[in-house]
Amino acid sequence: MNNIKYILDTCSINNDICVSIDATYKLVDNSWCVIILGVFATVYNTDKRFVQRCYPCMITVAKSESTVTIESNIQSLKNIIQKMYNLNVTINSITMDHSAAIMKGIDNVFGDVKPTIISCYFHLMQSVKKKIPKPDAYQLVFSHLSLLRVTKNDVLFNIAVGLIISIWKGDSRFKSIEIWFQNTYLTPPWSLWRYNVGKD
Numbered sequence: 001m002n003n004i005k006y007i008l009d010t011c012s013i014n015n016d017i018c019v020s021i022d023a024t025y026k027l028v029d030n031s032w033c034v035i036i037l038g039v040f041a042t043v044y045n046t047d048k049r050f051v052q053r054c055y056p057c058m059i060t061v062a063k064s065e066s067t068v069t070i071e072s073n074i075q076s077l078k079n080i081i082q083k084m085y086n087l088n089v090t091i092n093s094i095t096m097d098h099s100a101a102i103m104k105g106i107d108n109v110f111g112d113v114k115p116t117i118i119s120c121y122f123h124l125m126q127s128v129k130k131k132i133p134k135p136d137a138y139q140l141v142f143s144h145l146s147l148l149r150v151t152k153n154d155v156l157f158n159i160a161v162g163l164i165i166s167i168w169k170g171d172s173r174f175k176s177i178e179i180w181f182q183n184t185y186l187t188p189p190w191s192l193w194r195y196n197v198g199k200d
Contacts, residue, residue, distance in 0.1 A: 005085045008039060018093040019077065020054050021102055022120070023065045035060050035069070037077045040095065057081065070105030078109075091115050097123040098190055119193040121149060124185060131180060137173040149194055157194060161186065 008017070018040040023033040038056040045051050058077050062069045081087055093116040096102050106114055128145065132138045144164045151157040165182065168174035184190060 005087070008081060008085055008087055008089060017089050017091050018095060018118070019074075019091050019115075020120075021070065021074075021094060021096045023062075023097075032061055032063055033065055035062055035065070035073055037073060065099065065101055067101045067104040067108065070102045071108045074105060074109045093118055095120055098127070098184065103189070117189045117192065119185060119190045121193050124193055127184075128177065128181070131177045132174070134173060141168075141174065141177065151194060 020038045020040055021035070023035045025033050036056055037058045038054040040052060040054050043051060043053050058073070058080055060073055060076075062073075078089075078091070081089055091110075094106060095118040096106075097120050103117070106117070125142065125145065128141060129138055132141055144167070148157060148160050148164065151160055165178060168178040168181075185193065
């Protein structure tokens with residue numbers, strides 16, 4: 001608990017509170033889902049490297065990933081942070097899966113002044129894998145997206161996107177992904193998923 005309070009305290013000073021929202025299934029019976037909300041932070045580990053860690057703050061079991069469920073969970077998280085840690089923090093960004101229900105819940109809680117939405121890279125790659133069943137094509141796309149993920153700024157990101165999309169357009173193996181990817185992960189509010197996006 002003290003560790004999480006320290007992380008929250010430090011992040012709030014730097015105006016850098018990032019909440020992670022994820023729902024996982026098959027952990028409980030009757031197709032209910034486990035919703036995990038945590039706070040992301042960059043820490044200096046024992047290997048003397050800066051790494052990103054997610055510190056779970058709240059775990060709930062819900063019947064579905066509905067808008068009402070997500071809305072009540074986010075509101076509860078804000079209340080827990082305030083009451084348990086005596087901190088009145090501002091959530092600056094939220095990392096999440098591409099989910100309309102989660103987005104609607106966020107809209108209901110935050111209104112017009114909502115946090116920056118960062119699409120979860122892990123879920124992005126899961127979606128890509130479903131679109132490209134051929135292993136060789138997937139490995140190539142994976143290398144392309146890995147490159148995009150570590151670009152340092154918007155200028156480099158946009159240049160790399162243009163080059164990669166042109167490669168996909170010229171190869172029939174990528175026909176199923178090219179238009180889908182542009183519409184799904186290169187348009188707001190889902191277009192932020194780079195490793196460095198929170199530091200730009």
